[in-house]
Amino acid sequence: MDPAIIIPLVLFGSIFGIFYLFISSRNKERLALIEKGADASIFTRGTGKSPVSKVIILNLSLLLMGIGLGIFIATLIDHFTSLDSDTIYPATIFLMAGIGLFIGFKMTSAMDEK
Numbered sequence: 001m002d003p004a005i006i007i008p009l010v011l012f013g014s015i016f017g018i019f020y021l022f023i024s025s026r027n028k029e030r031l032a033l034i035e036k037g038a039d040a041s042i043f044t045r046g047t048g049k050s051p052v053s054k055v056i057i058l059n060l061s062l063l064l065m066g067i068g069l070g071i072f073i074a075t076l077i078d079h080f081t082s083l084d085s086d087t088i089y090p091a092t093i094f095l096m097a098g099i100g101l102f103i104g105f106k107m108t109s110a111m112d113e114k
Helices: 003-035 052-080 085-113
Strands: none
Touching: 052 085
C-alpha cells in the first residue's frame, strides 16, 4: 500500500482511538459512581467557575494573537538584522504563543476569583 495513504489512515485511526477510549472510560466511571449512589452534581462544573466556552474563546483568541504577533516580530527581526530566518520565525512564534497562553491562564484565574 502507498505510504501516502497509510499515514492519514493511521493518524485518523489514532485520533478516533483516543476519543473512543476517553469517552468510553468516562462513561464507565460515571456509571460506577451512579451505581455506588454518588451525587450527580459532581458531573457538572461548580457554580463559582467561569463557563467553559468563555475560557476556550479567551485562550484561543490570545493564542492566535500571540501567533500573529510572533510572525510580525519575526518579520521585523528578519528584515532589520542578519540573523537566520529559519530559526527566527519558529522561535518568535512559539515564544509569543506561549506568552499568549500564559496571559490567558492568568486572565482565566482572575475570572474564576471574581
